[in-house]
Amino acid sequence: MGTLIESYEQQYSSLTADITFNIGRISNTHGAERQVHIRQAEKLFDEATELLEQMELEVKDLPLKDRQKYNTRVKSYKAELAKLQKDNKRAKVGIDSSRDELLGDDTHDSEDQRQRLLDNTETLDRTSRRLDHGYKITLETEQIGAQIMEDLHNQRQTINRSRHRMEEMNTNLGKSSRVLSGMMKRIIQNRLLLLVICAVLVVVVVLAIYFMVKRKS
Template identity: 75%
Template sequence: MATSLLESYEQQYSTVTADITFHVGQIACHHGAEKQSHVRQAEKLFDEASELLEQMELEVKEQDPRERQKYSTRVKSYKTELLKLQKDMKKAKLGIDANRDELLGDDTHDSEDQRARLLDNTERLDRTSRRLEHGYRAAVETEQIGAQIMEDLHSQRQTIQKSRNRLEEMNTTLGKSSRVLSGMMRRIIQNRILLIGIGLLLVIVISVAIYFTVRRHS
């Protein structure tokens, strides 16, 4: 099951990196708003690829040692590939800026560079905001899960307490029953001893009566 999930992640990662390669290639061929559109698309895809790599790393830990080594090597190569793509995008952006600098001069380059930095900062803020929002949702979900666990534990504690009370009641009832049975056994033993004593007394009386009757006739 875990291996199948890893293969699914790998397929998704392959598709995402192919899209990244396309957008990075388009950055060098366009200017202005269209260029920035490809930059933003590439940045989003980089985030998606990073998340896929994190998911793969978590799944690799669930593999047996032999499979874990194989997939761990693959994940490392994917990380290297992603770093290379990020460098390629930076080079593509710098290459465009350099050409524009040659054509339009230093002032235009400075203005374009400042605009690019502002866009980059905005994109970073957006990514940070998304991560914070994701972290907040995760914290809320964790808090809800914790509250549910506490509620379940409280319910289980009440159930255990009720079971303990029932056991104590049963022990009390068994103790009373044991004392009653002990008293009945004592009475039975006493009655048997009394019956044996009466039987012995009757035997003695009959024996004495027979003895005197026989002696009188003799």
């Protein structure tokens, strides 16, 4: 877990360095190039905000002895990001400051409205991305659920086939048992018949010997 948070911290450090670079470029460029740096800075701010949210989730799973240390770090990262956001806003409106002084409060009001619109747009963009993320998670959950249902269906079919095989085996065993019982009965009958024949032969032999002795007498 600690390794993952350290990776988040490295990503955050890289993002803040890129944000600082773009804020500097916003102050020193004009026109289309300035707009490119403004959009890039906004994108980086969104990525940094989401990264801090992920970091907070990971910190909650840490052991208690490490949690306080990383909580303090995350708070300092948030404070740093808030300061960079203020610097970014000043950089975006700084180029028009001289014009504002010449035109008066109306320009300030217009700039305030424009800034509020920018803030609202940023919030909507973040919300849209979170909704997209939630939708992707929902689709993944549905796919996992479908896969589980398919696995359960396959397992049910396997169980049914196994049950049918067991029933067939039981039927075959029953038939084999009946055949064996019939064979045993026939064997017993044959043995009894053999015994009767033997007894008859013994009686015949005895009678023959008896009559032969009687004649000689």
